[in-house]
Every structure is written in structure tokens, then in C-alpha cells.
Amino acid sequence: xxxxxxxxxxxxxxxxxxxxxAQAAFLDGKHPQSFPFFGVERRGAPVTAFCRLDDRAVRLRxxxxxxxxxVVLEPGLxxxxxxxxxxxxxxxxxxxxxxxxxxxPAPPEVRRxxxxxxxxxxxxxxxxxxxxxxxxxxxxxxxxxxxxVRLDALERAIDRFVPARPAQNRAAARDGFGxxxxxxxxxxxxxxxxxxxxxxxxxxxxxxxxxxxxxxxxIATSAWRxxxxxxxxxxxxxxxxxxxFCPDDAIELNxxxxxxxxxxxxxxxxxxxxxxxPGTIAMVAEx
Amino acid sequence: xxxxxxPPQELVHPGHAACPGCGAALAMRLLLKGLGSRxxxxxxxxxxxxxxxxxxxxxxxxALLDNPIESTGASISGIRAAVDALGLPxxxxxxxxxxxxxxxxxxxxxxGMLERRTNAIYVMYDNEAYMNTGIQRSGATPEGAWTTxxxxxxxGRGKPERKKxxxxxxxxxxxxxxxxxNPSFPEDFVRKVETARGIPGPRFFHIFAPCPPGWRFxxxxxxxxxxxxxxxxxxxxxxxxxxxxxxxxxxxxLKPVEEYLSRQGRYGHLTGAERERIQAQVREGWERLRREExxxxxxxxxxxxxxATSGPEPATVDSG
Numbered sequence: 001x002x003x004x005x006x007x008x009x010x011x012x013x014x015x016x017x018x019x020x021x022a023q024a025a026f027l028d029g030k031h032p033q034s035f036p037f038f039g040v041e042r043r044g045a046p047v048t049a050f051c052r053l054d055d056r057a058v059r060l061r062x063x064x065x066x067x068x069x070x071v072v073l074e075p076g077l078x079x080x081x082x083x084x085x086x087x088x089x090x091x092x093x094x095x096x097x098x099x100x101x102x103x104x105p106a107p108p109e110v111r112r113x114x115x116x117x118x119x120x121x122x123x124x125x126x127x128x129x130x131x132x133x134x135x136x137x138x139x140x141x142x143x144x145x146x147x148x149v150r151l152d153a154l155e156r157a158i159d160r161f162v163p164a165r166p167a168q169n170r171a172a173a174r175d176g177f178g179x180x181x182x183x184x185x186x187x188x189x190x191x192x193x194x195x196x197x198x199x200x201x202x203x204x205x206x207x208x209x210x211x212x213x214x215x216x217x218x219i220a221t222s223a224w225r226x227x228x229x230x231x232x233x234x235x236x237x238x239x240x241x242x243x244x245f246c247p248d249d250a251i252e253l254n255x256x257x258x259x260x261x262x263x264x265x266x267x268x269x270x271x272x273x274x275x276x277x278p279g280t281i282a283m284v285a286e287x
Numbered sequence: 288x289x290x291x292x293x294p295p296q297e298l299v300h301p302g303h304a305a306c307p308g309c310g311a312a313l314a315m316r317l318l319l320k321g322l323g324s325r326x327x328x329x330x331x332x333x334x335x336x337x338x339x340x341x342x343x344x345x346x347x348x349x350a351l352l353d354n355p356i357e358s359t360g361a362s363i364s365g366i367r368a369a370v371d372a373l374g375l376p377x378x379x380x381x382x383x384x385x386x387x388x389x390x391x392x393x394x395x396x397x398x399g400m401l402e403r404r405t406n407a408i409y410v411m412y413d414n415e416a417y418m419n420t421g422i423q424r425s426g427a428t429p430e431g432a433w434t435t436x437x438x439x440x441x442x443g444r445g446k447p448e449r450k451k452x453x454x455x456x457x458x459x460x461x462x463x464x465x466x467x468x469n470p471s472f473p474e475d476f477v478r479k480v481e482t483a484r485g486i487p488g489p490r491f492f493h494i495f496a497p498c499p500p501g502w503r504f505x506x507x508x509x510x511x512x513x514x515x516x517x518x519x520x521x522x523x524x525x526x527x528x529x530x531x532x533x534x535x536x537x538x539x540x541l542k543p544v545e546e547y548l549s550r551q552g553r554y555g556h557l558t559g560a561e562r563e564r565i566q567a568q569v570r571e572g573w574e575r576l577r578r579e580e581x582x583x584x585x586x587x588x589x590x591x592x593x594x595a596t597s598g599p600e601p602a603t604v605d606s607g
Contacts, residue, residue, distance in 0.1 A: 211343070212340055212342055212343045212344060212345040212351075213343070213345070214343050214344045214345070215300045215302070215344065215345065215346075216300045216301065216302035216303045216304075216339070216341070216344045216345060216346035217300045217301050217302045218302060218344060219302035219303075219304075219341070219344060220302065221301070221302055221303075224307060225307070237289070238289055239289045240289055240291060244292070244293060244473050245313065245470075245473070245510050246313075247305060247307075247308060247309045247310070247312035247313040247316065247509070248301050248303070248305070248307075248312065249297050249299055249300065249301040249316060250301050253295075257289070262301060265301035265302055267306075267307040268307060269307035269308035269499075269506035269507060269509070270307075270308070270505075270506060270507030271308055271506070271507050271509055271510055273507065274507045274508065274510070274511065275510050283507075
């Protein structure tokens with residue numbers, strides 16, 4: 001399976017690019033899947049779309065977090081961060097850019113490709129010079145740089161599914177196919193390793209682990225509170241009521257059994273102060 | 288140092304997104320203390336979806352699956368089947384749903400899961416309204432309570448209807464174990480969880496979950512209000528195992544319901560007559576519970592091989 005993630009801005013055609021690639025792959029006999037990131041839909045806002053291509057049915061239904069290929073329709077997005085997340089050594093980065101691919105800001109073990117899709121789109125009258133629609137030129141470049149789809153399948157898909165200016169879009173795809181420039185990874189890498197997804201049965205791939213694997217403990221909730229608990233340990237009887245009733249797991253007991261408030265997580269609810277039998281906990285105003 | 292009266296293991300991580308003083312957050316923390324790490328939790332749309340999973344984080348130290356709001360019961364039947372197919376009989380499967388997702392929207396899936404005799408625990412944590420979406424009344428909202436959809440304005444006097452009796456609905460399906468749990472009583476809470484964990488078959492917990500923003504009280508009062516709910520008879524603590532009902536917090540006399548109502552802004556508009564009606568209903572419910580305890584279980588075994596016996600066990604707890 002090849003997993004491709006598209007990054008663009010609203011209005012550039014990133015979602016349509018992903019769908020067109022899937023249609024072309026289908027015409028090529030593959031089992032494709034394409035869907036956009038579910039989020040804010042606003043012109044100019046960063047847009048993400050996902051495309052999976054395989055020789056058998058794709059059962060995964062999740063966002064692509066470890067793409068084999070990242071396609072960037074707008075070079076400014078490279079600065080935004082997150083675009084290259086999960087791209088492995090030997091993975092391919094394709095950017096709509098006038099720059100030499102060797103100068104693209106990417107980790108040294110990533111293969112890079114660039115194509116001036118903006119110029120191609122403008123030359124073929126696609127979109128406006130302010131907001132050229134670069135997706136078909138980029139897809140042509142992708143076909144050349146990755147071999148993920150054949151150019152003739154891409155042209156057939158454009159004919160069938162692009163409502164406006166199919167001839168110009170086909171020409172843009174062909175131009176992109178011819179104009180793409182490639183730079184190898186700067187450090188030698190082996191072929192991308194076969195994904196170690198747990199295969200329970202043929203055709204059913206599962207992610208390696210839970211989709212959310214970061215502990216919420218990495219999130220500080222201290223800014224929620226206006227009061228903080230202060231414990232008079234001299235009068236503490238170590239009854240651990242404060243620990244027992246804390247909804248936020250923000251009180252731990254030290255080796256001697258005394259409570260220690262995790263101030264980075266305490267939300268200042270005040271339950272511990274109310275429940276402390278000898279009344280040794282005071283809520284004190286922050287700041 | 289005082290001995291710990293509940294397990295030290297923490298399977299709810301700090302940093303979660305629950306409101307300060309959240310009863311439902313404490314409920315999950317105590318639940319997983321009793322169940323341990325070999326647990327899979329299925330959570331539908333409810334406060335806990337938001338509490339646990341601001342992407343890419345999770346607040347649980349066990350596997351957590353999100354499911355649609357109406358399907359918790361079906362979801363845990365499926366997870367149980369998957370876990371059994373994988374040969375993991377020691378895994379406890381839990382559905383953890385709110386009162387709206389249980390008593391209203393998920394009722395058929397709950398009924399189906401109980402009827403199929405799914406070997407899993409269904410939890411309804413009851414904050415008595417759709418809190419996650421902004422305090423809309425649910426079937427589990429008590430009579431007289433203010434919510435945003437039962438406003439106190441014009442002729443509006445809060446919710447006109449009585450609270451659904453979810454335990455009665457569940458008990459009509461003859462689960463192997465069902466109990467009411469209240470995080471204000473952590474030892475009783477965890478003991479019930481540990482008891483249920485050891486009984487295969489369909490099990491149900493009705494967990495009381497005070498909600499400071501939704502019930503209009505300040506966050507430090509969560510435990511006190513929970514305690515008052517039980518000690519006034521509003522939320523009695525009991526368990527039903529193989530059809531035998533046992534009150535687990537036995538009270539020689541109930542505190543006046545007024546002590547519970549007066550702590551919450553959602554009841555602030557109630558007149559004396561309305562408060563007396565609630566008091567009468569609470570007393571009636573408590574008496575009914577005591578009668579059911581003394582009558583004993585219905586005839587016939589709930590579980591194959593478990594004979595139904597009659598008569599309650601001797602009382603073990605007393606409190607004034």
C-alpha cells in the first residue's frame with residue numbers, strides 16, 4: 001500500500017488532487033481510497049487530504065500519519081510545520097516550487113522533488129494568476145517522481161472527472177510529468193521498511209498501536225485555577241482523603257505517605273480543602 | 288500512615304479536560320482502580336469523549352474506543368466477541384456512557400446487550416442532563432431541576448417529569464449484577480467494582496456524578512453533595528446480585544432532602560410545596576427499596592447453576 005498526504009490551501013485543489021489520483025489509480029486497476037481531513041473549511045486555510053493506493057481492498061479508515069509520499073501544493077506551508085510529520089527515511093517529498101529540489105527544507109534522508117506547477121497552471125490558464133489551480137500539474141509531477149500512477153491513467157481520469165478545461169488540465173499534467181526535478185536523499189537509506197502493522201487476517205491492516213498514544217499528563221492544566229491548595233504538612237495525619245477524592249489525579253502520596261500536589265495539573269477545584277478531616281489544606285489565591 | 292483503603296494504581300492520567308470538581312472524572316478514576324489494566328473501555332459521545340481524548344492525547348492508561356452515542360451496548364457486545372476470538376478471557380470489557388446516552392439515546396443498545404447476556408460491564412455515569420452539549424434535560428434529569436431546556440421562566444418550573452428509573456429498567460433484564468455507586472463513598476464504590484469484575488455475564492453500574500456547572504454549585508462541594516444525595520435517600524446505595532437486593536449503606540434515618548436541594552442552584556426556584564413533593568417521592572423510593580430487600584429475589588436462577596435464595600443478608604453498615 002502507498003499512502004500519500006496532500007497539503008494545500010483552500011481553493012488550490014488539494015482535495016480534488018487526492019480524488020483525481022484515486023480515480024486514476026482505479027482506472028489503473030488499483031484499489032484506491034481518498035478523503036479530506038475533517039476540519040475547518042475556509043479559503044486560504046491549510047487543507048489536508050489523504051490518498052491510499054493498494055492492489056487489494058484498503059480496510060484502514062484513519063488519517064495518514066506516516067505517509068510514504070507528501071505532496072505540498074504551496075511552498076509556504078513548509079514553514080507552517082507538521083507537513084513532513086511521519087515521513088520516513090526514503091520517503092518522497094514533492095513540492096510545488098521553483099526551487100532546486102536539493103534546496104527544499106527537508107530531513108537529509110528524505111527524497112525530494114520539485115515542480116513549478118504554478119507557472120504551468122498559469123501558462124494553461126488554470127485558475128487565476130493570484131490563485132492558480134495547480135493540482136493537475138502537481139499530479140503529473142507525482143506520476144513521474146513516484147510511479148504511483150501512470151500518466152495515461154491520470155489523463156483519462158482528468159477527461160472523465162474534471163468538469164472545466166479538461167484539455168488544458170491534461171496538458172498541465174503532461175507538462176508537470178516532464179518538468180519535475182528530483183534530488184536523492186542526502187544520506188544513503190535503505191528501501192523504506194515494510195510497515196510493521198499487525199496483520200490479523202490477510203487484507204486487514206491495523207495500526208501498530210492506539211491512535212492516540214500521548215498521555216494527557218503532557219497537558220498542563222494549571223492555568224485553569226485561580227486558587228491553589230497549600231497543605232500544612234505539620235498537621236497532616238496522612239489519612240489520604242485529599243488523594244482519594246481528587247478528580248484530576250493531581251495529588252500523589254510520597255514514600256512517607258504525605259500528599260504532594262502536582263501543581264502543573266491541579267485545577268484548583270478545592271475538594272481536597274473541604275474533605276481534609278483535620279482541615280490542614282487552605283486554598284490560597286494565585287498570583 | 289493510614290492504610291490505603293482503595294487501590295493505589297492510577298489508570299486515569301492527569302491533564303484530562305474535565306471541569307474542576309467533576310464527579311464523572313472521579314468516577315472513572317475509581318472504576319479503573321477497581322478493574323485494573325486488563326480493561327477495554329468503550330465511550331460514546333458524552334462528557335468523557337471530550338475529557339479523555341483531545342487528540343493526540345488520551346487520559347486513560349487502558350484501551351479506549353470512541354463509539355456513536357446510541358451504540359454503547361452494541362459496541363461492548365462486539366468488543367467482547369473480539370476479545371474472546373483473540374483468546375483474551377481475562378480482559379474486562381466496559382461501556383462507559385452518560386445518562387442521555389444510556390437512558391434515552393442508547394436504551395435499545397443497552398437492552399440488547401443485557402438480553403444477549405454479553406459478558407461486560409455497562410456503566411451509566413449520571414450527571415442528570417446532557418452536560419457535554421450545554422445542560423439540556425435528559426430522561427434522567429430529576430423533577431423540578433432547572434436545565435437550559437427546562438428553564439425557570441414564565442410558567443416554567445424546571446423539568447416537569449420525573450427521573451427515569453434506569454435501575455428498574457436494567458433489573459427487568461435480570462443482569463447477573465447491578466449496583467448504584469457514588470464516588471463520595473470510594474470504598475463501597477471500589478468494592479462493588481471488584482465484586483462485579485469477578486462475575487461473568489451482563490453487569491450494570493449506575494454511578495452518581497455531580498456536575499458543578501450543570502447543577503449550579505461550586506466545584507469544592509462535589510463530594511459533600513454526593514454524600515448528601517445518598518444520606519437523604521435521593522441516591523441510595525445498593526447492589527443486586529442474582530436477583531437479591533442488598534442496601535450497602537444502611538441508614539437508620541434519612542436526612543431531610545432539603546439539605547441536598549439547598550446546595551444546588553438548579554433547585555433554587557422550588558417552592559415549599561414542590562420541595563415537600565420531592566421529599567415524599569424520595570421517602571417512598573427508600574421504603575420501596577427496603578421492601579424489595581426484605582422480600583428477596585424473584586423465583587428462578589438468574590445464572591445457570593446459581594440457586595435463588597430468599598431473604599436479605601444481615602446488615603453490615605449503619606450510619607446516622
